[in-house]
Amino acid sequence: MDKLISTSLVNSAYGNSTRLKGGPGETEAAEAARVSFGDMVRNAAQESVQVIRDAEQVQHVGLTGEVSAQKVVEATLEMETTLKLAVSVRDKLVEAYQQIMQMPV
Amino acid sequence: MDPLKSILQISASGMLAQGERLKVVSENVANASSTAMNPGEDPYRRKTITFEELIDNKTGISTVRVASIDRDRDTDFSLRYEPSHPAADDKGFVKVSNVSPVMEMANMREAARSYEANMNMFEAARRMRTQMIDLLK
Numbered sequence: 001m002d003k004l005i006s007t008s009l010v011n012s013a014y015g016n017s018t019r020l021k022g023g024p025g026e027t028e029a030a031e032a033a034r035v036s037f038g039d040m041v042r043n044a045a046q047e048s049v050q051v052i053r054d055a056e057q058v059q060h061v062g063l064t065g066e067v068s069a070q071k072v073v074e075a076t077l078e079m080e081t082t083l084k085l086a087v088s089v090r091d092k093l094v095e096a097y098q099q100i101m102q103m104p105v
Numbered sequence: 106m107d108p109l110k111s112i113l114q115i116s117a118s119g120m121l122a123q124g125e126r127l128k129v130v131s132e133n134v135a136n137a138s139s140t141a142m143n144p145g146e147d148p149y150r151r152k153t154i155t156f157e158e159l160i161d162n163k164t165g166i167s168t169v170r171v172a173s174i175d176r177d178r179d180t181d182f183s184l185r186y187e188p189s190h191p192a193a194d195d196k197g198f199v200k201v202s203n204v205s206p207v208m209e210m211a212n213m214r215e216a217a218r219s220y221e222a223n224m225n226m227f228e229a230a231r232r233m234r235t236q237m238i239d240l241l242k
Contacts, residue, residue: 068121070117070120070121070124074113074117077113077231078113081231081234081235081238084235084238085238085241088238088239088241088242089241091241091242092241
């Protein structure tokens with residue numbers, strides 16, 4: 001009989017655990033205070049897309065001779081770096097997702 | 106701001122400025138034998154260029170820009186004997202521009218070297234940035 005634990009004890013233990021650092025209560029409060037991981041990734045992705053769009057625009061204008069060749073090169077290199085970074089981050093995210101999916105439950 | 110990214114911007118401004126300088130040099134070289142069309146008028150006066158620091162208010166980085174393109178009023182024109190020229194005076198002398206080929210040559214070399222230095226700086230910063238991103242792989 002003494003191996004059974006009363007429900008009230010379990011409930012109070014759970015209640016205590018939510019007050020611990022890193023518990024569900026903590027995450028909600030933290031999320032309200034700072035930008036969530038998802039938002040951060042979304043913002044970064046949007047910025048990357050913007051950089052790439054701008055570079056494309058500069059390339060178009062550059063072909064007509066309205067912008068100097070140097071500006072076109074700068075924009076293209078910036079686009080290349082941004083794309084590289086975006087691809088690397090995406091690879092990391094996919095890798096993390098795969099690891100979670102392959103986790104034995 | 107990302108320092109490596111700002112290096113790209115700074116070097117790019119340096120390259121633009123040196124390009125502008127080379128443009129002025131080429132104008133001087135091209136106009137070295139431009140004279141006036143009438144007696145008493147001045148021939149082509151060589152152009153000079155000066156640079157200044159340009160501080161970006163948002164990021165605080167110092168880039169460079171062309172401060173002014175002026176005319177060289179300190180070097181005198183030389184005279185050449187050519188009585189058949191439309192701008193020749195009554196003694197037959199024509200005022201020729203104050204462009205000195207040696208000076209322009211030195212200026213051209215300096216602009217090219219400076220451009221190269223900025224280009225190397227750009228390349229180094231870009232390489233460092235690429236290497237840093239490659240760490241993610």
